[in-house]
Amino acid sequence: VRLCVFDDWRLGVLTAAGGISDVTAFVDPAVAPRARMSELISTWTQVAPELAGHAAVDAGRPIADLVIRAPQPRPGKVIAAPVNYRSHQSEMGGDGGVYPGRSIGTIDTYAGFVKASSSVVGPDAAIELPFPGRRFDHEGELGVVIGRTATCVRRDHALGHVFGYVPLLDVTMRGDEDRSFRKSFDTFTPIGPAIVTADEVGDPGDLALELAVNGDTRQHARTSALIFDVPRLIELYSEAMTLEPGDVIATGTPDGVGPIEPGDVVALRIESLGELVMPVRRRGRRV
Numbered sequence: 442v443r444l445c446v447f448d449d450w451r452l453g454v455l456t457a458a459g460g461i462s463d464v465t466a467f468v469d470p471a472v473a474p475r476a477r478m479s480e481l482i483s484t485w486t487q488v489a490p491e492l493a494g495h496a497a498v499d500a501g502r503p504i505a506d507l508v509i510r511a512p513q514p515r516p517g518k519v520i521a522a523p524v525n526y527r528s529h530q531s532e533m534g535g536d537g538g539v540y541p542g543r544s545i546g547t548i549d550t551y552a553g554f555v556k557a558s559s560s561v562v563g564p565d566a567a568i569e570l571p572f573p574g575r576r577f578d579h580e581g582e583l584g585v586v587i588g589r590t591a592t593c594v595r596r597d598h599a600l601g602h603v604f605g606y607v608p609l610l611d612v613t614m615r616g617d618e619d620r621s622f623r624k625s626f627d628t629f630t631p632i633g634p635a636i637v638t639a640d641e642v643g644d645p646g647d648l649a650l651e652l653a654v655n656g657d658t659r660q661h662a663r664t665s666a667l668i669f670d671v672p673r674l675i676e677l678y679s680e681a682m683t684l685e686p687g688d689v690i691a692t693g694t695p696d697g698v699g700p701i702e703p704g705d706v707v708a709l710r711i712e713s714l715g716e717l718v719m720p721v722r723r724r725g726r727r728v
């Protein structure tokens with residue numbers, strides 16, 4: 442099942458005809474609009490059969506007529522994996538690296554960081570760059586959406602706690618500020634266009650990932666090159682903090698990260714998950 446959020450935070454399922462079937466009625470109407478996806482994920486095993494049946498006999502509305510939002514507008518938290526591909530470690534340090542001359546560790550050293558959930562946006566938005574003169578990079582990543590509460594989960598049970606997967610951009614300002622600051626700005630965690638449920642994806646450890654800026658490929662890798670794979674990330678993070686339905690894990694980026702500027706268009710395609718396309722703009726000044 443491919444789930445999205447559209448218009449005024451209604452829930453949708455991509456239909457066989459290529460439209461979007463409205464399944465908002467499958468969550469309690471008392472739930473706040475932006476919390477509907479978390480609620481749907483929490484109640485998924487009860488509602489999934491009937492929901493799938495509804496979507497199967499509905500052609501759905503044309504996608505072009507709808508505003509496609511982030512498929513999980515407000516996760517409880519976004520946990521992210523720093524330097525989880527060796528190819529990315531290599532490009533960050535060394536003589537020609539992003540941080541020249543510095544010794545760069547891997548996830549073994551840095552473990553993880555949290556991005557503000559308010560940084561999440563969807564295909565209806567744009568990446569907005571503040572602080573003119575600073576460097577901002579794209580990082581294309583596989584996003585994991587948690588389905589069942591996970592506390593101290595062993596890696597061999599970890600995938601049972603996954604709801605689905607989504608293309609995710611971990612937009613980053615380079616510099617010496619803490620990661621959580623440099624990566625938590627409004628619009629710095631685009632996800633979408635849809636969450637694809639785990640049963641449709643199969644092995645998250647062997648998906649092709651490709652990111653292009655203005656049509657030029659910048660990043661191209663497979664998730665088989667992850668240093669900590671998805672089960673190990675869930676084991677690590679769930680030992681530190683309880684992972685709840687709708688929480689998102691950003692699994693890290695391969696080599697090829699590079700600067701983005703206002704006017705660029707970033708496109709991240711992940712095998713089985715579809716393509717997330719985001720324009721880049723200058724963040725407006727406020728009085």
Ligand code: MN
Pocket residue numbers: 521522523580582611691693694
């Ligand atoms: Mn990242």
